[in-house]
Amino acid sequence: MTVRHRRTTALDAVDLDFGPGVHGLLGPNGAGKTSLIRVLATVSAPAAGRVEMLGSDLGRHRERSAVRRELGYLPQEFGYYPGFTVREFVAYVAWLKEVPAAVTPAAVERAVARVGLTDRIDAKVKTLSGGMIRRVGIAQAIVNDPRVLLLDEPTAGLDPEQRVEFRALLRDLGKAATVIVSTHLVEDVAAACTDVTLIEAGRVAYRGTPQSLAALGADGHEADGNATERGYTAALRGHRAGTPTEAGR
Template sequence: MHVQLSKLRQAYRSKVVLDGLDLTLAPGVTGLLGPNGAGKTTLMRTLATVQPPVGGTITLDGVAVTSERGAREVRRRIGYLPQKFGWDPGMRIRDFVEYAAWLREVPDARRSDEVEKALGQVDLLDRRNERMSKLSGGMRQRAGIAWAIVGGPGLVILDEPTVGLDPRQRLQFRKILSELKDTTVLLSTHLIDDVAAACDRVVVLHSGRILFEGDVAEMAARGREGLPGETPLERAYMELLPVEERQL
């Protein structure tokens, strides 16, 4: 799925959060970086059609989303995992993921296979009959990732998906991303090493505006010595921030 945001504006009452934002997303994994309060979650909620923008346009595969009816139609093709997602404590993992497939209108004939595939990708297939309330935080997060990817949506939006995952599970998550190269993925994270390891492109957001959009290698090349950070990508990120925010 190709995504085009043009002059996107989002606000809460009188507070402007996104201000005339232009962004293009294509198949592959795009990392979204930025400090707390940059507008990352607002951007993802708007892109997922959870809340309509107050200005500008969202275009998916050449079709502008201009109404609630249009938003309902494109939601079938979007997998969205918010930072804090809801779940019924009595639900089994399998039921939870199958509900996502049903919402995405995955045909009955292949819904079961798609659920099994998603659970296998997040290493929960052998735990599929466990209740959501019995899971550890990391397992619940993996169930959420399965929710987002089941049925092969064209656009997958992941807001801090590696929170609660241990190092092995984070490596597994990166493997999942590597299998989604034909999908348009927007990944918000505070872990720059995840961006370096798993993303093709990166967007740096600050105060509702884009400070950088481009290839990960292109950004890393800007990471000059003398700035805080252990890697070129970390130093490049710090260089993009306003001077007063670079001090540790």
């Protein structure tokens, strides 16, 4: 697919497929990661190409509406109602996603528990710290047990302990769903993802496992970061030079 923002091409004839598991999207700022997530979340449409999800064509209104019930989405800029409690806000999103009323209370409590906010479930969102609000965002994204979960910079604002817990949650969610995580944190991808796609200037620069990405940086010096970070840099340099790595072809 191709995505354009006015005269700028954000994604240039990108051809990708994702199955069950946790998939990491890496790339510099402005590479096109958020544009891809927004198209998959049905927030925006591509200028050219076809997007299919769960066997449905997102270009068709009726099919797109059905897919939305199976989606979970946390945007990079997460909007919320500050006067709502955590319970009220997550329940509101469950209603928007047409979660049956009979199971909504249990679904809300389960989602909030999975992000470690049970003790703040009846607190107003405006009283929470930035990291807690980000966890509320993750809770609303998973309240409907989505078959496809899209997360844009989900660990922004989380402390190191919370990030470790979040990675464990990702691995658990990836057992039964397709989870796509856009991030600039290489260590999150290395710890939680089954594969990684590196996007540079709107094109796919590399695709492979975190282990194969780390192998690209295995001969570097520790002072230059860990092997995965060095592999990320090597893959970017190869793409910019027009000599992509074998895994990125």
